[in-house]
Amino acid sequence: MPEKEKLIEMYRQMLRIRHFEEKVYELYGQNLVPGTIHLYVGQEAVAGGVCANLRKDDYITSTHRGHGHCIAKGADLRKVMAEILGKETGYCKGKGGSMHIADFSIGMLGATAVVGAGIPIAVGAGLSIKLRQTDQVVAGFFGDGASNQGTFHEGINMAAIWSLPVIFVCENNLYAMGTRQSIVMKIENIADRAAAYGIPGVTVDGNDVLAVYEAMHKAVDRARHGEGPTLIECKTYRHKGHSRFDPATYRPKAEVENWLKKDPIQSFEAKLQKMKLLTKKEAEKMERDVILTVEEAVKFAMESPFPAPAKALEDIHFKGGQQN
Amino acid sequence: MRELTYRDALGEALREEMLRDKTVFLLGEDIGRYWGGAFKVTKGLAEEFGDERVRDTPISESTIVGVAVGAAITGMRPVAEIMFGDLSALAMDQICNQAAKICYMFGGQTKVPLVVRTPFGAGVNIASHHSQSLEAWFMHTPGLLVAVPSTPFDAKGLLKTAIRGNNPVMFLEHKLLYPVEDKVPEEDYTIPFGVADVKLEGKDATIFATLYMVHKTLAAAQELRKEGISVEVIDPRTLVPLDKQAIIKSVKRTGRIVIVTEDCKTAGVSAEIAAIVAEEALDYLDAPIKRVAEPDTPIPFSPPLEKFVIPDEKTIIKAVKEIL
Numbered sequence: 001m002p003e004k005e006k007l008i009e010m011y012r013q014m015l016r017i018r019h020f021e022e023k024v025y026e027l028y029g030q031n032l033v034p035g036t037i038h039l040y041v042g043q044e045a046v047a048g049g050v051c052a053n054l055r056k057d058d059y060i061t062s063t064h065r066g067h068g069h070c071i072a073k074g075a076d077l078r079k080v081m082a083e084i085l086g087k088e089t090g091y092c093k094g095k096g097g098s099m100h101i102a103d104f105s106i107g108m109l110g111a112t113a114v115v116g117a118g119i120p121i122a123v124g125a126g127l128s129i130k131l132r133q134t135d136q137v138v139a140g141f142f143g144d145g146a147s148n149q150g151t152f153h154e155g156i157n158m159a160a161i162w163s164l165p166v167i168f169v170c171e172n173n174l175y176a177m178g179t180r181q182s183i184v185m186k187i188e189n190i191a192d193r194a195a196a197y198g199i200p201g202v203t204v205d206g207n208d209v210l211a212v213y214e215a216m217h218k219a220v221d222r223a224r225h226g227e228g229p230t231l232i233e234c235k236t237y238r239h240k241g242h243s244r245f246d247p248a249t250y251r252p253k254a255e256v257e258n259w260l261k262k263d264p265i266q267s268f269e270a271k272l273q274k275m276k277l278l279t280k281k282e283a284e285k286m287e288r289d290v291i292l293t294v295e296e297a298v299k300f301a302m303e304s305p306f307p308a309p310a311k312a313l314e315d316i317h318f319k320g321g322q323q324n
Numbered sequence: 325m326r327e328l329t330y331r332d333a334l335g336e337a338l339r340e341e342m343l344r345d346k347t348v349f350l351l352g353e354d355i356g357r358y359w360g361g362a363f364k365v366t367k368g369l370a371e372e373f374g375d376e377r378v379r380d381t382p383i384s385e386s387t388i389v390g391v392a393v394g395a396a397i398t399g400m401r402p403v404a405e406i407m408f409g410d411l412s413a414l415a416m417d418q419i420c421n422q423a424a425k426i427c428y429m430f431g432g433q434t435k436v437p438l439v440v441r442t443p444f445g446a447g448v449n450i451a452s453h454h455s456q457s458l459e460a461w462f463m464h465t466p467g468l469l470v471a472v473p474s475t476p477f478d479a480k481g482l483l484k485t486a487i488r489g490n491n492p493v494m495f496l497e498h499k500l501l502y503p504v505e506d507k508v509p510e511e512d513y514t515i516p517f518g519v520a521d522v523k524l525e526g527k528d529a530t531i532f533a534t535l536y537m538v539h540k541t542l543a544a545a546q547e548l549r550k551e552g553i554s555v556e557v558i559d560p561r562t563l564v565p566l567d568k569q570a571i572i573k574s575v576k577r578t579g580r581i582v583i584v585t586e587d588c589k590t591a592g593v594s595a596e597i598a599a600i601v602a603e604e605a606l607d608y609l610d611a612p613i614k615r616v617a618e619p620d621t622p623i624p625f626s627p628p629l630e631k632f633v634i635p636d637e638k639t640i641i642k643a644v645k646e647i648l
Binding site for chain 1: 347349376377381382384386387389390391392393394395396397398399400402417418421422426427428429430431432433434435436466467469485486488489490491493517
């Protein structure tokens with residue numbers, strides 16, 4: 001069990017993600033968010049439990065559903081929100097948007113919107129760590145859908161044969177867009193696939209942040225000591241549809257209701273209160289502070305200018321240092 | 325000056341850059357101790373630098389490039405080898421969606437110092453999956469740089485520039501060039517990207533040629549000279565960036581251009597060069613632009629079939645005479 005500060009910090013991060021995402025949803029409804037959004041609401045325990053085990057110099061790779069990963073790794077909410085709104089002050093100066101946020105200063109190596117494409121990149125960061133002989137680790141986030149891509153097989157195999165410090169974090173929210181897992185896989189637990197690569201695979205309740213934390217703790221410990229990669233499958237559920245306009249009618253009502261009852265934030269709050277680590281009053285104050293931070297992020301993003309159109313012609317090639 | 329083969333010039337560039345910078349490492353299929361690469365470019369390097377820095381990989385092209393991308397954005401300078409250019413199709417997502425776009429998508433936050441070496445070209449009767457010339461795929465993807473060395477001197481100097489630079493480079497070799505010998509200085513030198521080389525000066529027509537076609541064009545030029553026809557042979561050396569001015573300058577002088585490439589004619593390299601000349605130097609042309617290229621077929625196996633579709637001295641001479 002992690003110490004009190006760690007537990008409280010995980011709770012705070014999860015709250016930050018939840019309120020941030022609810023706000024994005026609200027802004028989206030007001031037509032202020034261009035393009036599409038893939039919300040992380042409901043999956044906060046995964047990013048929370050995983051990133052609580054990482055140092056600032058550790059790396060993560062992320063997906064189209066990546067806001068939560070960025071926030072949990074320590075990204076600045078203002079710059080995330082500004083990027084989502086397409087503003088010049090966003091992390092990517094408005095060039096990436098919701099699906100492509102990166103912050104290299106905190107080891108957030110960027111979100112790719114090609115399902116499964118982040119896996120080889122995470123493995124490459126792992127190889128880089130091995131060659132540079134540091135004790136960093138990489139957490140590669142991806143979904144159940146990505147585990148059917150060739151990159152999953154190729155990437156995990158390569159990390160396994162070279163004993164790379166990579167933790168493969170599969171967020172199994174049971175649906176790849178609208179396709180139920182059972183339609184596209186014979187197996188129930190994606191972690192079973194780890195056996196094929198000769199590495200440990202564990203399945204945990206992805207709505208239980210402590211379970212995620214513990215599994216990740218072990219995996220990070222192994223990775224930092226040169227013992228190689230681990231595949232962690234976190235069973236979880238997105239509260240909203242896949243993306244905008246998706247009412248998610250493919251999901252049975254009873255299933256949705258059952259998962260909503262297992263809300264990762266509510267259950268963690270109850271646990272913390274039961275453990276006498278957080279009073280109701282403290283929780284309320286924390287929530288007020290979080291809401292305020294999110295409001296500040298919105299204000300910053302709304303007041304920021306859009307990029308000058310001709311900036312579209314910049315950053316095609318990296319300008320610093322030695323040119324090719 | 326001493327002479328080196330194209331193969332050894334490339335190997336020497338890799339060796340010198342690995343000695344110069346410990347973040348440079350190589351990965352690819354069978355590049356290590358046993359084979360030293362299918363075309364022997366990396367022969368001896370595993371013995372000198374060890375298996376960690378000259379890394380044999382599984383047959384996983386997509387992840388070979390993806391791993392190189394991940395390593396490149398975390399402090400390393402990987403040089404990946406794809407055994408045959410045709411197989412780059414397997415890695416297209418990592419090349420074109422990831423490596424090419426990371427700098428742009430993430431707002432210029434990171435360099436992507438990555439080189440993908442791969443051989444193109446027909447001429448050894450290995451049919452449709454081992455003989456193509458696919459330069460246009462990469463020219464068509466913003467973010468990539470594309471090098472096409474035709475001589476041992478260019479190969480060494482351009483490869484060094486590719487490795488030292490901060491952007492992803494598709495370094496396209498030609499399998500018939502590996503045994504070609506020519507002068508290569510012993511001292512360290514680099515060749516900047518975007519600077520064409522006039523391989524032969526002439527006044528009656530400009531011939532733009534790349535890779536092995538440079539050699540066929542030079543042979544054709546010798547024949548033409550016997551008939552009193554003097555052609556200028558321009559080798560761009562890099563297709564991205566492209567030295568447009570060198571082409572236009574030459575066309576302004578000769579008033580005629582023949583474009584000789586081994587890739588398919590439709591939407592290929594020759595189409596782009598023709599469009600540039602038409603847009604920027606039409607008034608200087610005394611004859612229609614002429615293209616000599618592969619006639620839009622897969623590369624066939626049987627020697628007479630293959631010979632038929634690949635441009636040679638005769639087709640080049642014929643094309644020149646048609647516009648004189």
